[in-house]
Amino acid sequence: MTAVDGVFAPPSEAWVRVSPRLITARRLVLALTLGPVVIAAVVLAALLSAPAWVVGLVAVAGLAVAGWAWWLIGRRVRSYGYCERADDLLVTSGILFRRLVIVPYGRMQLVDVTAGPIDRSLGITTVQLHTAAATSDAAIPGLPPDEAAVLRDRLAAVGEQRSAGL
């Protein structure tokens, strides 16, 4: 297991992890989307005068899925990490499908900082780097706003210095 984990190991020091408030944000979104669905399913089962055990089964299944997603969100958010090096930024994420992307500062075209309503109320933002490639996709969610602003300015500054056309 250690050998495999080494594949996505940080380059030198440890990964900088994102704020655990992202877990809250994502769980909130989960509750707001999956919650009504589960409740609706249970109510529907009850209305169709299904036997009590069927209603129970639906409720248990719904809760199980929600619980699994709940647990997964925690793991997934904890898997996010980034690392600033002298010439490039590394971002990693994912549990089941793992990913590591290296974006050279000289290739950055723009840096986005975004925050939705839930993110804002919890005080987190997403920093996203764009290069000329559409597939670069280096987003770091769950950064505290001041940290995000500092990171954005730092990235923009190094990007400027090391810019190398396309």
Next chain:
Amino acid sequence: MTEPTAAGDTAPRRTHPSTVLVQVLRSVPVVLGAALVLGLQVTGGEGLPSGVGVGLAVLGGLLLVAAITAVSAVAGYLSWSRRVYWFDSSGDLRVDSGVLTRQQRRLALSRLQSVDVNQPLIARLVGMAELRVEVAGAGDSRVVLQYLTESEAQALRDQVLARAAGLRPDTGTAPQNVLVSVPTKDLVVSLLLSSTTVVGVLATATVVTVAVLTEGAFGLIALLISGGVPIFAAFGQFVRFFGFTVAESPDGLRLRSGLTTTRTQTVPPGRVHAIEYEQPWLWRSRGWVRVQLTIAGAPDGSGGQESPQAAGVLLPVAPREVAEAVVDRVLPGVATGRLEWQPAPERARWRAPIQHRLLGVAADDQVVAVRRGRLVRRLAMVPHARMQSVHLTQGPWQRRLSLATLRIDVAPGPVTVLGLHQDAATARRLVDEQATRAKQARASAGPDRWMAGQHLVDPIPEE
């Protein structure tokens, strides 16, 4: 980017007045067709009407066509009269256009990606051409000047290239020598043997068989409908790639092709972001390959734009050695044959049973290359300096097998660079090495103005 006026600003000019005529002429078949369909709808609805009715319908239709044509002519005239182009004092191409919404566009020629001279059929008949100038940019980053006389278009192209190269604008046409022209016979055979055609024909055969089995002889009608698809697809490519020539000049590669609409694309040196050899399995015995090309700013093949750069084809079909010789001109000094391939490990067959033997990754001091595919073999190469970012990904099944995939991110285009199912530790090492190599390559990258610093004619000093 302030450069001395040695670059020479020019007075604003309009495109050729006959632009309006050509544009109207180009729209006439569409309008006529629409009117015809509409007319048939109206008259056909109540059975065949009397002679007077037909006469009225025809008259009404003609009036409608005339009215639409007149309106489009006026609109065309207005938009033509408001569209001017010139070179400003810093040597960039400026285009002002728009009637209600005015647009001022400035193309930084140091970022030039390609210049095309295109001639749609009708424009060609009256000796007109359009000039399409493309700079690096994610979205709409081009200027299309419709229409200029052929000689004007070529002169303007030469000027754009000279200014972009950092030469005096009056340098004139760069000499060119033809490297390859694709014989029509090869093109036809290659299109018939291409995977799309074969799949299309098989699909048609299936549809027709099923239709005949269920509907009897009546099912043969399906042939009329579905049989057209592969024919149209192949024919479309034939028209587009007819007479394909690749020529070399100091301005870069000139790609010329087209049966009805002729297109001449110029790709300046050092603009190539990625290259891919593609070999459908039926081409293998003949040793043919197709070469795809990614240039920044050019739309990918999925776009509706009907231009050769949209398809990003450097060579529609050619023997391998010929293709390699052409690729050598755009990526000089890259020896595809001498790359040291890192094959995917044997256990990759559990993840990719069909193509695992063909997977591989290689890198030398100039490019990173990957190969994949069984039915359609692909070999893609990216110059280190053009890599945008690098990915390492691992799915659950890959993790069990201790495999990982690396992906080199490049500008949008036809080429996807995937190093599939490498040994996980090796893949990580390759990714790290790739980041270092790309950094070194960027540091030593050539100038945007490719002639600047050379001893040719009076270079315009950069900044």
